[in-house]
Structures are given as C-alpha cells and as structure tokens.
Amino acid sequence: MKGKVDIEDAEDAERPRMDSVIAKVVASLEILSRSDTPVGVSAVARALDLDKSNVHRIFNTLLDLGYVQKDDDTGRYSATLKLWEQGSAIIGRHPIKRAGQPILRMLRQQTNESPYLSVLQGMEVLYLDSLDAPYPLVAQVTAGRRVPAHRTASGKAILAFQPDPATLLHQLPASVRDTLDIPALLEEFALIRKRGFAVSTNASVMGMTAVAAPVLKRGAPPYIAVGVGGLSDRYDEKYIEQLSRAVLNSAVNISEIVGDA
Secondary structure (H helix, E strand, C coil): HHHHHHHHHHHHHHHCCCHHHHHHHHHHHHHHHHHHCCCHHHHHHHCCCCCCCHHHHHHHHHHHCEEEEEECCCCCEEECCHHHHHHHHHHCCCCHHHHHHHHHHHHHHHHCCCCEEEEEEECCCEEEEECCCCCCCCCCCCCEEEEEHCHHHHHHHHHHCCCCCCHHHCCCHHHCCCCCCCHHHHHHHHHHHHCEEEEECCCCCCCCCEEEECCEEEECCCEEEEEEEEHHHHHHHHHHHHHHHHHHHHHHHHHHCCCCC
C-alpha cells in the first residue's frame, strides 16, 4: 500500500497545477453565459463556494475588461457580447463546421427540416451548427448548446459505434445512471449499429423528433454526427426512413471532406 501511495503522489506531482484564480474566473463566466437573466454576486458565490468579496473582485475585473455588464438597478451581472465575439471567431475557423456547412444547406433543401451538426465531448454532445427549418418551429437545436449524449439522436448515434458503449454508460454519475434502463439502451445501440442511424423523440426538446447518423472514419471511433429535427407529428415510420437516407448520405459526404481532421 505504501508503494501505491508513493506512486500516486508522484503522478499527482507531475500533473500541471490548475491556477485557482483563472479557474474561478472561468467558472464565473460560465455561470453568467448559461443564465437567461442577470445573476447576483451572492448566487455566484454560493454556486462556486466562494466568498462574496472574491466574486466582487472577479466581476469588477471582468467589468473593466468588457466581458460582463452590471445592471445598476438590481446590482446583478450578465455576460456581454464580447464572449460571443471570441466564440464566433473560434467556431468560424472550426474545420468540422466549415466542412459541414454546405452539407447542412443541401440537407435542408432535401428534407425541408432543420439540420444540425454535433460533436461528442465527454458524455455530452455539443451542437456546432444548425439551420432553421423552412417552416416555423416552437423550438430548434441551438448551436453552442450541450446536452447529455445518451438522450439525443446524435449522441446515441455516436455512442452506439464506440468500442465499449456499456463502459461509457457505467461511467455516468450514479444519479444519472440510476435513471437509465441500461440493458434497453444497449439494445437500442445494437439496432442503431444495424441501421446506421438513431432516432429520438422528446429528447432535448419536447414535441420534437430527430434522426441522426454518425460520421464514420476508418480506424477510429466516430465523434461527429449529422442529423435533422422537426415536429414529432410529422415523423411517422415511413418519413423517418426517408429522412434517414438523406442523413446517412450527408454523413458520408462529411466524412469524405473531413478526412483525417
């Protein structure tokens, strides 16, 4: 046991130390960017287990740098468009989004539905890009949004083609894992591998159904998915089969463009 502890201590010592100040600033910005309304200092302090004085200093610095703004009437803070500027510059250069944009436009033209492109990050999918459907939708996939991978068509499409999806599901937090029927989910993954695409209804948005396929690459598990989504009352079995052909073709086209990226 003593030897084991020594090895673990040595490994910990070799890991680069996280700068606590930077970590607090980033965590504060993440709270502001995800909130639909301005947030007070006390709420952020509670969420991050910090003193209010620490949060005040962080917000004052971010205020001077132009990353947050303060509501003079309420004293609460919100993120400014400067974050959006930085993110837009990054996503505009992203090779997967650039490869997928013309494919998404073609997919919308073929299906008259709302197409989207997503990537797997941990056990979540991050939507990189989406296009509005030509008909009005109450809710649509929003680029920049993260959702649990096991709940969505795009996430299931990617997870189903991983070398050991069962292990990945068992790595979820117990609070999430206990809500899942893992054997049923693994059976669904087997069906997805057989068909090549996944379907989800009421996954991230109520009343919406999505059809997605992984972007497969030889020699590596997939981490990209392309799909379409729309109102569930339009998505009967025949229509899903029709959409799946367009989605699968789009996945192949993106794979050919992305190559080894």
